[in-house]
Amino acid sequence: MLSVRARGRRTGSAAVLSSLGTSASLVASGASPAAAPLAAALAAYSLADLATGVYHWLVDNYGDASTPVWGPQIAAFQGHHRYPSTITARDPCNNLHALARAAALALVPVDAAISATAGGGGAAAAHAFAGTFAACVVLSQQFHAWAHEKRRRLPPGVEALQGAGVLVSRAQHAAHHRVPYDSNYCIVSGMWNGVLDRYRVFQALETVVYLRTGVRPRSWDETDASWMEEESSAPDGPDDEEATAGVR
Numbered sequence: 744m745l746s747v748r749a750r751g752r753r754t755g756s757a758a759v760l761s762s763l764g765t766s767a768s769l770v771a772s773g774a775s776p777a778a779a780p781l782a783a784a785l786a787a788y789s790l791a792d793l794a795t796g797v798y799h800w801l802v803d804n805y806g807d808a809s810t811p812v813w814g815p816q817i818a819a820f821q822g823h824h825r826y827p828s829t830i831t832a833r834d835p836c837n838n839l840h841a842l843a844r845a846a847a848l849a850l851v852p853v854d855a856a857i858s859a860t861a862g863g864g865g866a867a868a869a870h871a872f873a874g875t876f877a878a879c880v881v882l883s884q885q886f887h888a889w890a891h892e893k894r895r896r897l898p899p900g901v902e903a904l905q906g907a908g909v910l911v912s913r914a915q916h917a918a919h920h921r922v923p924y925d926s927n928y929c930i931v932s933g934m935w936n937g938v939l940d941r942y943r944v945f946q947a948l949e950t951v952v953y954l955r956t957g958v959r960p961r962s963w964d965e966t967d968a969s970w971m972e973e974e975s976s977a978p979d980g981p982d983d984e985e986a987t988a989g990v991r
């Protein structure tokens with residue numbers, strides 16, 4: 744009998760494959776050229792990185808474990824800052840099941856709406872966008888785990904993908920865990936981190952939130968214990984200076 748976590752991951756995988764399969768079958772049937780869904784998938788991959796950054800910024804900075812609906816996620820992200828390397832010890836099923844279940848819940852009605860309202864190339868592109876976006880968001884926690892992993896323990900090819908900027912790099916994510924704890928929130932490819940941090944987009948949003956509500960983000964207080972690491976990031980040897988340099 745499958746565990747709740749395995750069921751969540753399997754349901755999410757089925758929903759993603761259904762979206763992508765519908766798109767592929769529209770291309771195979773000649774109802775759509777391949778270019779439209781390919782372009783949509785690339786756009787979804789890019790925007791999923793931005794979406795993970797916005798979500799990560801929100802749960803890192805606002806609310807707490809008692810916040811309705813998002814409380815467990817906020818507590819998990821705060822816990823990650825205190826014990827960052829534990830993410831590499833969890834199996835992927837444990838890391839991904841909650842996001843996979845949420846993706847399945849969102850994708851089923853989205854796919855039904857696309858099928859009911861769009862046809863041909865538009866439908867193929869929309870299904871490809873929805874399936875790729877959901878897949879990238881679900882897998883972002885695995886990409887995040889690999890950003891904390893030691894180089895020698897990475898699966899074959901992952902280090903090359905990190906180096907090429909296809910997946911968020913270990914060096915870039917290590918900067919997120921350094922003072923002042925207010926950068927590099929995106930965890931799919933990290934392609935949006937440069938522009939978001941250069942133009943201080945999140946800091947501008949934090950100022951707007953503060954002026955309108957009086958609520959301060961956690962990143963304004965560098966001494967907030969919730970940001971501090973409480974364990975070594977290199978439990979079995981300092982072989983990964985690039986990724987762990989300066990990590991607290």
Ligand SMILES: [Zn+2]
Nearest residue numbers: 799803820919
């Ligand atoms: Zn964080």
Ligand SMILES: [Zn+2]
Nearest residue numbers: 823827887916
């Ligand atoms: Zn992290």
